[in-house]
Amino acid sequence: MSSLAEAYSWINLRYLLQGLLVTIEVSVISIILSFILGSILGIIRYIRFPFVSAIVGFIIDLIRNLPLLLLLFFTYFGLPQVGIKMDPLTAAIAAMTVFESAMIAEIVRSGIQAVDLGQMEGARSVGMTYWQGLRVIVLPQAMKKMIPPLVSQFISLIKDTSLATIIVLPELLYRAQIIYGQNTRYMVPMFIALAVMYFVVCYALSLVASGLERRTN
Amino acid sequence: MINVFTQHWQELLVGFGNTLLCSVIALFFSLIIGSTFAIFEVLPYKLLHIIGRIYIEVFRNIPLLVIGMFFYIVVPQFIVTLDGFTAGTIGLTLYTSSFIAETVRAGIQAVDDGQMEGARANGLTFMQAMWHIILPQAFRYVIPPLGNQFINLVKNSSVLAFVAGFDLMYQGDTIASTTFDTFNTYIVVGILYLIITLPLSYYMRYLEKKLA
Numbered sequence: 001m002s003s004l005a006e007a008y009s010w011i012n013l014r015y016l017l018q019g020l021l022v023t024i025e026v027s028v029i030s031i032i033l034s035f036i037l038g039s040i041l042g043i044i045r046y047i048r049f050p051f052v053s054a055i056v057g058f059i060i061d062l063i064r065n066l067p068l069l070l071l072l073f074f075t076y077f078g079l080p081q082v083g084i085k086m087d088p089l090t091a092a093i094a095a096m097t098v099f100e101s102a103m104i105a106e107i108v109r110s111g112i113q114a115v116d117l118g119q120m121e122g123a124r125s126v127g128m129t130y131w132q133g134l135r136v137i138v139l140p141q142a143m144k145k146m147i148p149p150l151v152s153q154f155i156s157l158i159k160d161t162s163l164a165t166i167i168v169l170p171e172l173l174y175r176a177q178i179i180y181g182q183n184t185r186y187m188v189p190m191f192i193a194l195a196v197m198y199f200v201v202c203y204a205l206s207l208v209a210s211g212l213e214r215r216t217n
Numbered sequence: 218m219i220n221v222f223t224q225h226w227q228e229l230l231v232g233f234g235n236t237l238l239c240s241v242i243a244l245f246f247s248l249i250i251g252s253t254f255a256i257f258e259v260l261p262y263k264l265l266h267i268i269g270r271i272y273i274e275v276f277r278n279i280p281l282l283v284i285g286m287f288f289y290i291v292v293p294q295f296i297v298t299l300d301g302f303t304a305g306t307i308g309l310t311l312y313t314s315s316f317i318a319e320t321v322r323a324g325i326q327a328v329d330d331g332q333m334e335g336a337r338a339n340g341l342t343f344m345q346a347m348w349h350i351i352l353p354q355a356f357r358y359v360i361p362p363l364g365n366q367f368i369n370l371v372k373n374s375s376v377l378a379f380v381a382g383f384d385l386m387y388q389g390d391t392i393a394s395t396t397f398d399t400f401n402t403y404i405v406v407g408i409l410y411l412i413i414t415l416p417l418s419y420y421m422r423y424l425e426k427k428l429a
Contacts, residue, residue, distance in 0.1 A: 061418065061419075067373070067410060069375040070410065073389075074403040074407070078399040078402075081398070162283060166379065173283060187290065187291055188291060191283070191291055198279050199274075199275065199278045202277075203278045
């Protein structure tokens with residue numbers, strides 16, 4: 001029992017919580033960047049510009065079908081070979097943003113496609129331009145359909161930040177490993193702490209999402 | 218890039234095989250576990266419902282890496298020694314089963330209520346109706362999302378690299394760190410992953426369109 005108290009000493013807990021802060025920082029920045037980039041890519045893919053949309057679509061498909069871990073390795077260990085060097089934080093954010101943008105682009109595209117075609121036709125027939133129809137009529141309706149898949153994507157993004165431990169980003173999992181590396185008796189308490197912290201953050205987000213969903217309906 | 222492949226094709230092939238193997242094993246067991254918990258959730262028993270909910274929420278909200286490392290690092294200390302491949306595959310199975318449970322539950326609930334009522338009115342028990350009437354229909358709804366889960370599974374299997382699971386990612390990492398040709402090695406590894414995931418992903422999109 002005393003080892004449990006030692007494992008959860010304030011020094012260790014503070015060290016872990018700082019890691020949680022890094023995890024949240026990386027997640028929030030990546031979520032914001034990939035939401036912006038993903039929406040633009042998704043709209044490009046939906047509108048079907050000749051050539052551009054096909055190429056964008058293919059690149060999105062390539063990235064979506066690769067493991068995020070591979071992109072992380074490539075960004076941090078592969079790119080320096082061609083002269084692009086990044087610190088762990090930047091590399092993690094860059095890799096996650098590229099990967100998540102591709103995932104979000106797909107969510108945005110299918111969200112827009114799920115809106116009934118009659119909506120756009122109606123908007124055009126009352127005199128709106130294509131862009132006005134898209135912005136004022138179609139996108140707000142698509143947004144409602146996109147919320148649940150977007151939130152589960154964000155949750156998986158938060159969980160995926162744990163992969164960045166391999167490029168020595170001092171996030172939650174990395175710090176837990178450091179603590180139980182000093183004393184193996186801390187191993188079980190650290191894994192419990194990890195599980196609880198990740199669970200609380202992710203579950204809280206999913207609760208907020210279902211609340212949001214209920215309000216928009 | 219060609220060099221990486223011609224010089225290290227044996228290691229890469231072993232990794233490719235292991236990635237496929239652990240994905241298929243994990244898919245098989247997570248289908249069984251996931252469907253069981255999905256049925257728990259639609260059964261009219263409060264206790265089973267709560268157990269199912271807890272299982273799904275716990276494994277959905279904890280990173281796969283943490284689950285995998287738990288089986289690789291913690292479990293051997295107290296219970297039984299596991300090699301990296303086994304530990305990783307167990308982690309993958311538990312993690313994926315929670316997503317599959319959600320998918321299957323949505324499929325079951327998408328089947329019209331009248332089907333169950335009709336089956337019960339004809340004298341079938343709840344379990345008979347579930348097995349003969351509801352599940353076969355639900356299966357049709359869940360094929361495209363299950364295919365996507367399998368794609369995720371293949372991608373997620375890369376965490377075996379953390380626990381020395383000798384999968385594609387692990388082998389690629391080993392090659393990269395011995396030859397120092399990181400850039401090209403990771404591109405080759407990426408192409409090998411795409412060989413599995415890209416055709417599947419296009420096929421699932423085609424199926425979704427066809428079934429919709």
